Amino acid sequence: MLEGSTHNRINPPFRKGEKVVYPAHGVAVIEDIQSRVISGTERKFYVLKILGQERMTVMIPTDNVGATGLRRIIGKDVVNKIYRILRQKKVEGDAQTWNRRYREYSEKIRTGSPLEIAKVLRDLLVLKGDKELSFGERKMLDTARSLLVKELSIARAYPEEKILEDLRTIFAN
Numbered sequence: 001m002l003e004g005s006t007h008n009r010i011n012p013p014f015r016k017g018e019k020v021v022y023p024a025h026g027v028a029v030i031e032d033i034q035s036r037v038i039s040g041t042e043r044k045f046y047v048l049k050i051l052g053q054e055r056m057t058v059m060i061p062t063d064n065v066g067a068t069g070l071r072r073i074i075g076k077d078v079v080n081k082i083y084r085i086l087r088q089k090k091v092e093g094d095a096q097t098w099n100r101r102y103r104e105y106s107e108k109i110r111t112g113s114p115l116e117i118a119k120v121l122r123d124l125l126v127l128k129g130d131k132e133l134s135f136g137e138r139k140m141l142d143t144a145r146s147l148l149v150k151e152l153s154i155a156r157a158y159p160e161e162k163i164l165e166d167l168r169t170i171f172a173n
Contacts, residue, residue, distance in 0.1 A: 013062065014046060014070070019154055022058060023069040023112020027051045027150045033062070046070070051150060069112045074155045078114060082152065085118040086170050089126050098134045105140050114151060120144045125171045 014020055014030050022028045028048035035044050044062040048070075060068050074082075096104070105124070108116035121144040124137055133141065145167070153160045 014065075014072075019051075019073055020048070021071050021073060021112060021114075021151060022048055022050065022060075024110050024147075025050050025053070025056070025058070026147045027073070027154060028058070031057070034059075052146070071112065074114050074151060076155070079152060079155050082114055082118040082148070083166075083170075085115060086122050086167070089122065089171075098137060102134070102136050102140065105137075105144075109140070109144060109147070114148065117144050117148050121148055121167075125167075129171070 014033075016030055016033055018030050020028055020030060028050045030046050031049045032047040033044060034047055035042055037043075045059040046062060046065070048058040048060065050056040050058065060070055101123075105120045108120050120140065124133065124141040124144065127133060127137070128141065145164075149160050149163045149167070152158075152163045156163070
């Protein structure tokens with residue numbers, strides 16, 4: 001294994017029953033760790049059940065975790081950073097056309113970074129206060145809100161409704 005490779009940083013490996021985040025899909029539970037023979041080679045897979053989408057199961061090769069962006073639930077330090085981002089109500093891309101914003105926001109959500117998703121949520125909630133969002137932007141707002149609320153709920157051990165209440169309070173004015 002090469003020094004500094006992504007796999008080395010995934011210490012220790014994920015365990016069955018652990019809650020993790022799968023970028024752009026959200027919080028998942030590792031339901032199982034299975035071995036499968038593919039093209040004559042045995043590989044191990046994490047079997048994920050995406051929360052809130054109970055019929056969605058995803059299999060990720062354990063040796064490909066770094067490339068997929070699978071990660072642990074955020075800690076309190078990141079939770080605090082997210083709340084700081086949400087409270088900074090200066091929108092960066094306000095002068096952009098909606099389709100350019102949409103592409104930029106889609107890219108941020110695909111990274112799976114909770115900080116980037118928080119920026120998308122903040123920007124769209126601020127824009128929504130100023131003007132009507134396009135259909136795509138409204139869907140993206142729902143996606144960003146859902147991804148962030150679910151992870152914040154687990155990270156803070158609060159019900160999702162409490163996190164939604166926090167968001168309403170932050171964006172009340």
